Amino acid sequence: MTAAAVKVPGQVAAPSPDTRPRRAWRRALRRPPAFVGAAIVLLFVVAAVGAPWIAATDPVRTDWSQIRKPPTLAHPFGTDDLGRDVYSRVVWGTRISMQAGVFAILLAIAFGVPTGLVAGYYRGAIDQAVMRLTDAWLSFPFLILAIGLVTILGPSLTNATVAIGMAATPTYIRLTRGLVLSAAQEDYVQGARALGGGDVRMMFRHILPNIFSALLVQATVSIPGAIIAEAILSFLGLGVQPPAPSWGTMLNTAQQFLETAPWMAWWPGLAIFFLALSFNLAGDGLRDFLDPKDY
């Protein structure tokens, strides 16, 4: 529905129509933390896209004369054990983290949402089978499942992303199914069915758009989890392989030099923390923005 109210002839239009998007916008304005969160997320996106310009130093170039040097003007975050610029590695690491976090969740949505949609819409035997399988899948702790999958697939960024995505899929199946179950009872769905809408049309034209906002909120709050999971897998040596700049692998190396080069541990960790925090803030705000019931 658009913001433009349909003018009924003979009726006086309100001077400022208090439409839904406008109300939501005002509600959002009252939530500065969400704005700050969204702004920081955007900043990270800019850093990820513009890494070659923001951090001109090659993140994998080693320099034996600059090994483990504290922060200076030339190297604002210091250098690491191979003389690489930590600032440049943190900026380029944003790419890997964002990529892994966003693609893992997109993968989970791509598999989870249609499955949940079908299970919730048809119910019965399909639903039972899908839900029992989801229960079993959810019984593997997220990280242990991801580690297990990486063991099968072999350690790499792509495989870590796939593993995290697969580990996150059942959450979306469950969420979608639950939402579909309640949406299918709504009058507009019953009405559309009475008009002769087919199953596919019902699911994708009538139900999906109405549960979309809840899925979007879930995606925003599960991306930081996926980003941290990628960092953990890389930290354990199961994700991004050296010398590629990843926050997790950087922290793994940094742990060996805590006494002599603590700055190596500060920046990648702070980067993960701020990215996760801002996604969480933005997600909380988005929930209020899209779901007036909870507010």
Place this chain on the structure above:
Amino acid sequence: MLDFLVQRVAISIVTFFLITLIVFAGVRMIPGDPARVMAGTDADEAGLQEIREKYGLNDPIPVQYVRWLGLALRGDLGESIRTREPVVKTVAVKLPITIQLACFSLIIAIGIAIPAGVFSAVRRNTVWDFLANAVSLGGVSIPSFWLGIMLILFLSVRLHLLPASGFVPLFQDPLGNLQRMLMPAFVLGGALAAVLMRQTRNSMIEVMSANYIRTAYSKGLAESVVVFRHALRNGLIPIVTILGLQMGTLMGGAVVTEQIFVVPGFGRLIVEAVFTRDYPLVQGVVLITASTYVLINLLVDVSYSLLNPRIRVKGSASES
């Protein structure tokens, strides 16, 4: 009540069998000859033949699955490739260490989360509430392994207050054990506390708006009596479920925490097994972890229904 129990147990059994299927299939999906996968790279042809005989790898896959499941149910999860020790025995040595770590973390998490959650719910929209929420949000966002590294940096490297890593058994040196367990338990418990605190706050806010709370207040009862005797008892019920569901996160968190603090527990065992491509060990450890999780949540659901008669009547706990 009995119906609910039977239904709940039946679902858990189905889940367990699906888990065994997934774990079995998972190891089969590793490319290459399963006998070589199980025997390790240095096994000779005779060794491979022995493995094929023992695990019946020449039989059809469904037969293999049934045999493997039979052995697993009797407690035989095969042998570690590296140490040649039975998987079950290796796990039995490592598990108590992680259970101790998990118990400490739980104590820390509950000790922080419940009082903080109750306090911010009772003093809703005050500075304290805001502060508690901010700390909780920070706790959810902070990567626990980085928190661990920072604690080592400040408390061990800089201030020399606590040993950075290592482990001594509890009964051998209780003080040394506590000193070494404190940081890992805090890292693991802190993450859990952040989640629990939010849940406690939400749950308490809901309970505090109930009519019987207003009645209790209007009877002239002191605030502490109303909060702790009337509200908290009901407010804690959903927390028990959350705690059960968070056990998985705790087990996953133990993997990283034990890695950072060099605690020779279950979590470190998984990582070692993955790196040495010790597939029987990985398979066994993953199977045990998932089964434990199902068992814990079955117990939580059953105790939940005992605590909360409403669930028994509706019998719908398994739906959510």
